[in-house]
C-alpha cells in the first residue's frame with residue numbers, strides 16, 4: 001500500500017447526520033435516502049499551500065483532501081489541472097474588469113464529468129467493487145465508462161435514445177454495457193432504479209455514491225489556487241444536479257477552514273439553467289429552501305435538463321450563503337452565446353456551459369455586475385459534444 005495521506009475519516013449523511021465508515025457500500029443513506037458526504041480531519045493536515053503549488057499533474061495533487069487512502073486505487077487519465085483562460089473581449093463586452101473561463105472541455109473525455117468519474121471509480125476500486133452502474137444524460141456515462149475501462153471494472157450505463165452519437169458510441173468503445181431507454185433523464189433514472197434493484201448494482205450515480213462530488217470539488221480547489229488563493233467575485237455554473245456547484249462550495253469551505261484563503265469572502269455562486277427547465281432558479285426567485293419538480297422539462301442542454309435535482313437544498317445553501325443568484329436563459333440564447341465564446345474568445349463550449357455564459361451576459365446587461373468585478377464561467381464541456389446543436393445556430 002502506498003499511502004495518499006488522505007485525511008478522510010468517514011461518510012456522514014448531509015440530511016440526517018448519520019455517520020458511516022469508509023467500507024459502507026449502501027448508497028444513498030439507508031436511514032433517510034440522503035447524500036453521504038466524506039468528512040476529513042483537517043487539523044491533521046501537514047502540508048502547505050507551497051507544497052500543493054509545487055505539485056504537477058492531475059486533480060490528485062489534492063489527494064490529502066480526497067477520500068482515497070491507497071494510491072494504488074487511484075484511477076487517473078490526467079483529469080483536472082484545466083486552464084483558466086482570460087477573455088478580455090468578453091470582459092469589454094460585459095463592462096467588467098475580467099472575464100475568465102475555466103476550460104473543463106480539456107479533460108480526457110472533454111467534460112468536467114471526468115473528475116467525478118475518476119473519484120467514483122477510484123472509490124469503487126477502494127471498496128473492492130467489480131461492477132458499477134450509472135444513469136446519465138450522456139457525458140457522465142461516457143466518463144464513467146472510460147474510467148471503469150481503465151480500472152478493469154465492468155460498467156453498465158443507462159442513457160436515453162436522445163443522448164448523442166458521440167456519447168453512445170464512446171460508452172461502447174470503452175467496452176461498457178449500454179442500456180438505452182425511452183424518455184428523458186428522469187425516465188432513465190427510473191429505469192435505472194429498477195435495473196439496479198434487480199441486479200444489485202453498485203451505483204456511481206449523482207449524489208448516490210459519496211465519491212463523485214469529491215472529484216468535482218477539485219474544480220473548486222483548482223479555481224482558488226489559480227486565483228492565487230483568492231476568489232473571483234462571481235462564478236456562473238450551468239446547473240443540472242448541481243454536483244459541480246456543490247463541489248466548488250465545499251472546496252471554498254475546506255480552504256477557508258484550513259485558513260488557506262487570502263480573503264475569506266466567497267465567490268458569489270450563480271446557478272444558470274435553461275428557461276425550459278429551471279427548478280433551482282425558480283426556488284431562488286421564491287427564496288425557497290428546496291425546489292419544486294419541473295413537470296415538462298424541455299431543453300437541448302441535456303445535462304442541465306434535470307427536472308427534480310435531489311440535492312437542491314445543498315445547492316440553495318451554497319447560493320444563499322455566497323450571495324449568488326439564479327438566471328434562466330433560452331436554448332437559442334445559449335446557442336448564440338456558444339458562438340460568441342467561440343468567435344470572441346476561441347473557446348469551444350457545448351450548450352450547457354453556453355447557458356452559463358449567456359446568464360452572465362444577461363446579468364451584465366441588466367447592470368447586475370460591477371465594472372471592477374472578476375467573473376468566472378465554468379465551461380463544463382467542449383463544443384465537440386454538441387456540434388449538431390451548434391450547427392443549427394450557424395446562419
Ligand SMILES: Cc1ncc(COP(=O)(O)O)c(C=O)c1O
Pocket residue numbers: 111137138139140206238239240241242243244245302303304350352353380381
Ligand atoms: C456539459 C454539462 N454541463 C453541466 C452539467 C450539469 O452538471 P451538474 O450535475 O454538476 O449540475 C452536465 C451534466 O450532465 C453536463 O454534461
Ligand SMILES: [Zn+2]
Pocket residue numbers: 013014015016017018029030031032033034035
Ligand atoms: Zn440520512
